[in-house]
Amino acid sequence: MKIRKSKINDIEQIVNLWKETGLYFEPFDKKERLIEKIKNEPELLLVAEDKEKIIGAVIGNYGWRVSIDHIAVDKEYRKHGIGKTLLGEIKRNLKAKGATIALIDSNLPKKFWDKLGCNYRGKYYNYTIKL
Numbered sequence: 001m002k003i004r005k006s007k008i009n010d011i012e013q014i015v016n017l018w019k020e021t022g023l024y025f026e027p028f029d030k031k032e033r034l035i036e037k038i039k040n041e042p043e044l045l046l047v048a049e050d051k052e053k054i055i056g057a058v059i060g061n062y063g064w065r066v067s068i069d070h071i072a073v074d075k076e077y078r079k080h081g082i083g084k085t086l087l088g089e090i091k092r093n094l095k096a097k098g099a100t101i102a103l104i105d106s107n108l109p110k111k112f113w114d115k116l117g118c119n120y121r122g123k124y125y126n127y128t129i130k131l
């Protein structure tokens with residue numbers, strides 16, 4: 001398994017992964033936006049790859065607000081530290097752009113984010129993570 005920057009050819013597999021994990025949301029995740037993201041900031045759309053199969057992905061948003069979105073790992077590959085590794089890499093790449101903190105909006109159990117060193121902050125964008 002390796003973590004790498006995304007490529008245009010990955011789009012179909014990324015979208016399928018997001019659909020399978022329930023993260024896909026058409027207005028934001030449409031192909032045109034993915035192409036733009038990959039052309040401009042491939043280091044902020046990372047994938048985990050195993051034998052040419054995309055088994056994980058994560059997005060970093062570096063804008064007015066900095067956030068980490070759409071972290072997903074294929075069901076068959078969960079609980080092996082891939083999510084944690086993806087998070088570590090996207091944190092590193094956001095930090096390299098100058099960010100010091102990122103927002104995470106998620107309905108996963110708080111226990112999960114606690115384990116990854118996140119701080120709970122309330123309902124909306126309910127977690128932050130130090131970078």
Ligand SMILES: CC(C)(COP(=O)(O)OP(=O)(O)OC[C@H]1O[C@@H](n2cnc3c(N)ncnc32)[C@H](O)[C@@H]1OP(=O)(O)O)[C@@H](O)C(=O)NCCC(=O)NCCS
Pocket residue numbers: 021023069070071072073074077078079080081082083084085105106107108109111112115
């Ligand atoms: C969330 C997700 C990315 C985690 O991927 P993963 O590769 O299984 O995560 P890891 O193996 O790196 O787990 C990191 C730690 O969290 C724990 N963990 C993983 N999933 C958990 C869960 N659902 N609830 C509580 N703890 C969990 C692991 O046991 C591990 O702890 P450890 O280091 O003490 O062993 C994956 O479950 C997924 O794709 N979920 C569906 C998509 C989703 O809801 N994404 C979040 C949207 S923001």
